[in-house]
Amino acid sequence: MLNKRSPLPLARSFLSAGDRIGLRDPTYPGALDIFRGLELELVSSTSPARAYYAQPAIENPNGNPLREFERRALLEAAQGASAIIIEDDAYAETIFDGRPARPLLAEDPERVLHIGTLSKILCPGLRIGWLVTRHPKFSELVSEKQQTDLQAAPLTQRIVIEYLRGGHLDQHLTRIRCDYARKARTLRKAIARHLPEFSVQEPEGGFSLWLEDRPGDPRVSDLEWLSAAVQRGVSFDPGRSFRVWPSDRLALRLCYSSVAEDAIERGVRRLEEALRALSPDKRPGA
Numbered sequence: 001m002l003n004k005r006s007p008l009p010l011a012r013s014f015l016s017a018g019d020r021i022g023l024r025d026p027t028y029p030g031a032l033d034i035f036r037g038l039e040l041e042l043v044s045s046t047s048p049a050r051a052y053y054a055q056p057a058i059e060n061p062n063g064n065p066l067r068e069f070e071r072r073a074l075l076e077a078a079q080g081a082s083a084i085i086i087e088d089d090a091y092a093e094t095i096f097d098g099r100p101a102r103p104l105l106a107e108d109p110e111r112v113l114h115i116g117t118l119s120k121i122l123c124p125g126l127r128i129g130w131l132v133t134r135h136p137k138f139s140e141l142v143s144e145k146q147q148t149d150l151q152a153a154p155l156t157q158r159i160v161i162e163y164l165r166g167g168h169l170d171q172h173l174t175r176i177r178c179d180y181a182r183k184a185r186t187l188r189k190a191i192a193r194h195l196p197e198f199s200v201q202e203p204e205g206g207f208s209l210w211l212e213d214r215p216g217d218p219r220v221s222d223l224e225w226l227s228a229a230v231q232r233g234v235s236f237d238p239g240r241s242f243r244v245w246p247s248d249r250l251a252l253r254l255c256y257s258s259v260a261e262d263a264i265e266r267g268v269r270r271l272e273e274a275l276r277a278l279s280p281d282k283r284p285g286a
Contacts (some may be wrong), residue, residue: 006129007053007086008034009144010113013137014084015040020049022077026210026242026251027053028060028088042244045074052078052085057092057100061242061253062210063184063203065101075107084135089116093173095205096181109134113141118160120207121173126156180207183256183264190268191254195275207257212239218250219279225252228274234267 015021017039023031024045031053035042043049054074056066066074078085085104092100105114110133117129131141163169184203191200191211198211222238229235239251256264 006034007031007088007115009141009148010084010086010115010131011035011038011040011051013141013144015050019051020047022047022049022052022083023244024054024059025244026061026239027244028055029237029241031088032242032244046077048077048081049083050081051083053088054085054104055088055091056104057089058095058203058205060091060206061208061237062201063091063206063208064201065095065204071101071104071107075104078111079108083111085112087112087114089114090120091206092116093121094177094180094207096177096184097204098174098177100205105132111135121176122160122163122169126160128152128156128160177205180205180257183207183259183261184209186261186264187254187256187268190265194268194272208237208253208255210239210242211252211254213250215249218248220250220275222250222252224278225250225271225275228278229271232270232274234270234274236271 011021011034015038018041020041020043021035022043022045023035032042035053045052045054052074054066056071056074058065074085077083085108087104089103092103103112103114105112112133113135114132115129116132118126119129131145133141135141184207187209188200188202191198191209195211198213200209200211203209222240226236226238237253237255239247239249239253242251242253254268259267
């Protein structure tokens with residue numbers, strides 16, 4: 001057991017400063033912070049590298065799985081470069097239809113390091129995660145984990161064991177999948193009404209939407225917009241946090257998991273008000 005989901009022990013065990021790691025853009029900011037802190041060279045997921053990081057089941061921030069050709073290309077790239085794949089499976093159980101794709105671990109168990117967590121489906125405060133792999137360095141990874149945090153908390157692990165024994169998880173997952181799918185639809189409709197110049201993919205899971213403006217030099221920055229939005233009682237994750245490389249597209253991530261459904265429309269309307277106040281010519285359709 002891990003005390004949290006984090007690729008840090010894996011990256012430290014396999015990589016050194018200057019090594020290349022392949023990623024998709026945009027991606028999880030926590031992983032980006034770790035890889036940059038280790039002074040790794042960030043490259044695209046199709047480039048030769050010592051390691052690859054991916055969220056094949058459901059990506060953060062866009063809420064979609066890798067397509068079959070993308071999964072195959074990733075596996076082939078790792079095999080061709082004799083590299084590992086860090087498979088971050090945090091959102092797999094949130095997929096709305098309840099049928100996550102076969103994990104990459106099942107395709108190449110000695111190359112794929114599969115990490116998961118209960119934080120996205122049960123309770124973030126539990127800080128319980130796991131690592132599954134047949135990689136020969138597994139025992140070294142366990143030692144690295146122990147040096148990082150000594151051990152995961154036994155009390156929270158016991159709480160989870162009793163919860164799972166009670167047979168509650170399946171019912172809970174069914175409920176949150178329905179809730180998230182419904183909120184995602186409501187949020188997409190509100191965006192289409194109030195921020196139609198932004199493109200947004202229809203998510204298949206997770207609990208966030210990724211919005212991007214058309215290419216070009218944005219009239220405002222995501223941080224300026226965030227500041228104006230906070231003054232109106234709403235917030236979002238700036239797109240720059242998820243970028244592997246700089247972009248000229250204004251972007252943001254909107255999370256709907258803990259927002260009441262009847263508050264979503266009001267929240268998006270406030271985001272629109274904040275944006276128009278900063279840049280009046282950014283009106284709908286402009």
